[in-house]
Amino acid sequence: MKPLSSLPDATVLADPDVLEAFRRDESHVAGCMPLAVVRPHGPAALRGLVRLARAEGFGLVPRGAGTGKAGGCVPTSRTVVVDLSEWPGAIQVSPQDLCLTAPVSAPLREVKAKAAASGLFYPPDPNSWESCALGGTLATNAGGPNACKYGMTRNWVLGLDVLLADGEVHTFGIRSVKANAGPNLAQLFVGSEGIFGLILGATLRLTPQPREHATLLLPVKRWTDLLDLPGRLAEAGFLPSAFEFFDPAVLAELRAHGPEEARRLPGEALAILEFDERGCASDAFLEALADLLGPVAESLEIASGARQREGIWAVRRLTSAFLKERHPKKVSEDIVVPRSQLRLFFERLEATGIPAVSYGHLGDGNLHVNLLAAGDTPPDELEAQLMTLFRLAVDLGGTLSGEHGIGLAKRDAFLALSDPAHIEVLRGLKRTLDPDGIFNPGKVI
Amino acid sequence: MKPLSSLPDATVLADPDVLEAFRRDESHVAGCMPLAVVRPHGPAALRGLVRLARAEGFGLVPRGAGTGKAGGCVPTSRTVVVDLSEWPGAIQVSPQDLCLTAPVSAPLREVKAKAAASGLFYPPDPNSWESCALGGTLATNAGGPNACKYGMTRNWVLGLDVLLADGEVHTFGIRSVKANAGPNLAQLFVGSEGIFGLILGATLRLTPQPREHATLLLPVKRWTDLLDLPGRLAEAGFLPSAFEFFDPAVLAELRAHGPEEARRLPGEALAILEFDERGCASDAFLEALADLLGPVAESLEIASGARQREGIWAVRRLTSAFLKERHPKKVSEDIVVPRSQLRLFFERLEATGIPAVSYGHLGDGNLHVNLLAAGDTPPDELEAQLMTLFRLAVDLGGTLSGEHGIGLAKRDAFLALSDPAHIEVLRGLKRTLDPDGIFNPGKVI
Numbered sequence: 014m015k016p017l018s019s020l021p022d023a024t025v026l027a028d029p030d031v032l033e034a035f036r037r038d039e040s041h042v043a044g045c046m047p048l049a050v051v052r053p054h055g056p057a058a059l060r061g062l063v064r065l066a067r068a069e070g071f072g073l074v075p076r077g078a079g080t081g082k083a084g085g086c087v088p089t090s091r092t093v094v095v096d097l098s099e100w101p102g103a104i105q106v107s108p109q110d111l112c113l114t115a116p117v118s119a120p121l122r123e124v125k126a127k128a129a130a131s132g133l134f135y136p137p138d139p140n141s142w143e144s145c146a147l148g149g150t151l152a153t154n155a156g157g158p159n160a161c162k163y164g165m166t167r168n169w170v171l172g173l174d175v176l177l178a179d180g181e182v183h184t185f186g187i188r189s190v191k192a193n194a195g196p197n198l199a200q201l202f203v204g205s206e207g208i209f210g211l212i213l214g215a216t217l218r219l220t221p222q223p224r225e226h227a228t229l230l231l232p233v234k235r236w237t238d239l240l241d242l243p244g245r246l247a248e249a250g251f252l253p254s255a256f257e258f259f260d261p262a263v264l265a266e267l268r269a270h271g272p273e274e275a276r277r278l279p280g281e282a283l284a285i286l287e288f289d290e291r292g293c294a295s296d297a298f299l300e301a302l303a304d305l306l307g308p309v310a311e312s313l314e315i316a317s318g319a320r321q322r323e324g325i326w327a328v329r330r331l332t333s334a335f336l337k338e339r340h341p342k343k344v345s346e347d348i349v350v351p352r353s354q355l356r357l358f359f360e361r362l363e364a365t366g367i368p369a370v371s372y373g374h375l376g377d378g379n380l381h382v383n384l385l386a387a388g389d390t391p392p393d394e395l396e397a398q399l400m401t402l403f404r405l406a407v408d409l410g411g412t413l414s415g416e417h418g419i420g421l422a423k424r425d426a427f428l429a430l431s432d433p434a435h436i437e438v439l440r441g442l443k444r445t446l447d448p449d450g451i452f453n454p455g456k457v458i
Numbered sequence: 459m460k461p462l463s464s465l466p467d468a469t470v471l472a473d474p475d476v477l478e479a480f481r482r483d484e485s486h487v488a489g490c491m492p493l494a495v496v497r498p499h500g501p502a503a504l505r506g507l508v509r510l511a512r513a514e515g516f517g518l519v520p521r522g523a524g525t526g527k528a529g530g531c532v533p534t535s536r537t538v539v540v541d542l543s544e545w546p547g548a549i550q551v552s553p554q555d556l557c558l559t560a561p562v563s564a565p566l567r568e569v570k571a572k573a574a575a576s577g578l579f580y581p582p583d584p585n586s587w588e589s590c591a592l593g594g595t596l597a598t599n600a601g602g603p604n605a606c607k608y609g610m611t612r613n614w615v616l617g618l619d620v621l622l623a624d625g626e627v628h629t630f631g632i633r634s635v636k637a638n639a640g641p642n643l644a645q646l647f648v649g650s651e652g653i654f655g656l657i658l659g660a661t662l663r664l665t666p667q668p669r670e671h672a673t674l675l676l677p678v679k680r681w682t683d684l685l686d687l688p689g690r691l692a693e694a695g696f697l698p699s700a701f702e703f704f705d706p707a708v709l710a711e712l713r714a715h716g717p718e719e720a721r722r723l724p725g726e727a728l729a730i731l732e733f734d735e736r737g738c739a740s741d742a743f744l745e746a747l748a749d750l751l752g753p754v755a756e757s758l759e760i761a762s763g764a765r766q767r768e769g770i771w772a773v774r775r776l777t778s779a780f781l782k783e784r785h786p787k788k789v790s791e792d793i794v795v796p797r798s799q800l801r802l803f804f805e806r807l808e809a810t811g812i813p814a815v816s817y818g819h820l821g822d823g824n825l826h827v828n829l830l831a832a833g834d835t836p837p838d839e840l841e842a843q844l845m846t847l848f849r850l851a852v853d854l855g856g857t858l859s860g861e862h863g864i865g866l867a868k869r870d871a872f873l874a875l876s877d878p879a880h881i882e883v884l885r886g887l888k889r890t891l892d893p894d895g896i897f898n899p900g901k902v903i
Contacts, residue, residue, distance in 0.1 A: 109689030109798040110823075132693045156636055164635050164663075167642065168613050183879050188796040190609050191824040191860040193599055194872055195902050196650040197612065198883060205641040218609075221695040244554030248577045250666040250736075291695075292737040351633040353554035378555075379636040415636040427639055434628050438643060438891065445886035457640050 342388025
């Protein structure tokens, strides 16, 4: 693309074979061919990009490691991909400030490792944590199993460096959890999926690294008993750092066709619980927990060491891989149902006749409902099934995305299911922050 | 005020003696006489108020219990006070969803008590927690000692009901910590001090109620050793739920003129630490902590029961009261300095010659710097001292408000010390959300 050749301090890629690779993320959505892919190496490149985009009328699509699940970083029509995977900067941990700073290009794996090396913990743990870049987790407000105790990425963001429509990088927020000078603008950009500006760096809050873990594999006698358990644990003073589940259909399929480790699993449904507080591996803690779980448990396996803990988590990992292998064209959804409504939700879901199986994060009601037969379902019917599913969640006070975001994949459903006044507010914010519509056009709204 | 007489479902107060009482909050700022005070009893009143305000060109100033410290709820010119202290609604706790819903009129004390009655905990604990209304804590993103572990009010807001400029109450957010359907609009209103819309109700996240506490009174040999302690604790895996401090001048004054309990305190400076995690009252925990604190401690008193804990916290409370009594016209500031910069900050503050003493929340760098002689300082000079103080904090990466907000009291300083682009963004958001400028005019920006 001609005008980009003058861009200072940037690498511009234009080879069609290279551009092709930037059309997709890990969602089912294919984007357009981008006009180019630009790797900016500093602020001058960003300034130039914004100026050109506004003058020439093309959009800027931010991209990190491309591991998104909602098409947030795939190119729409007449856009340039801004590849931030090499944006300069180092991860710097400050134990004294209980925070770290990092560029968006930093692998989340390294962010977590650098914190751990100082005895500190950065909790967000999306499924892609070993392959994603920090930037994508900020843009999508990523979750993961830990969110049921630690909250989402948003809760760990103290500050952000953001490229705004004036072409400059502005810093919002400070190096402290206490900060109250006006509305918090950093929070406006977390989870905004790049539609208000491009995130380039972050100041992240840390907490002491957990010193102990207790991991429990819990096959339950009755599926419905599992659905009350998060609330019963909370009332008894237990807050798991992860509470994953597998519904009866998933467990049955694992038992019938799954790998060796899974065939031995008893019960009607399955949960994995993890605790990470001080003393959670003590006899007293585990006995109190076993007393509470006893009545619903078909059996109870408690990991006493790192290897056994790894073995329990392998069950979670092999489930995703196993289902994907048996049903390569399955669609995995990411809805939320408030936990008090879970029984009702599963009753209503069954009544729809949609052939769905579920697993995911029971501890916060974030369900990965899987339509296994999606590959054999006519597109219109699949679309209708997904809308039915989203409506079920929304009608019960939930929502259509728990951790992946809206991106391109769910934009139409989001627009259809939202209060029109919300959309009007979002569009107003968009017009204010991005008057020429250059930032990630066509996403979310 | 004439047009208000037609307002449905509302009580309108117009007696000048009554209006007079609404001119102030707990800051030093006096507001104008309001045109009226309106107590809305339902949505029809709000709809009418917004219509009238837009048509007649008056502003709406939200008010809860009036315990704010920044003049956020005092009337500016041509405004009606919207007294939400009787806004209808009940506190409803859902252990299953680990959340509660409450109207803005709910006393924070009752919100915390209702959560506790279900074995659950709502952490925010501003100094006014026994007298403030929930609404003010949401509008100002209130903090308190607990923030160093639990974060601010923002971290506990899942959803908000907000009156927007269309005259309707809209609900943002859901009953789960996992929610990622587009940018989080609830977060936009937390801490916005009523300038984008009026908050009427909230869905708040809860966590299990702590079952144990350990409270430590820690006089230290050397003041400067205290300043490194938050970071050293974090690296050793300790996260206090409160870490308060008193500088050498405050401690000396307490010792010389304070109440009996304070005269016995040794050391150069003083800290109060509290922990609330499971096992924190165990010998093993306290011994590990004592090992870490030993080298800096002049002495160490550990509370072993509720009464002794209360006795230690009394030292914190009596300090505020005692200083206020001895220096009735003192000005107490609310700045933040990143903890890594505390030594440098206190060096620079001393070098300015400003007669200031400090206490507050060392655990997150939120310092209540007190200008004791403010009553005898000419207003211009006091203003200059405060600006010097704010600049010191900002230059070291801090900010001019940690927990009180900007309101009217700090608006000019906020505008003077902020990146003009931030202010432009805030004004853009304001124009979008409140095109006629009816919501809390003249505050923050």
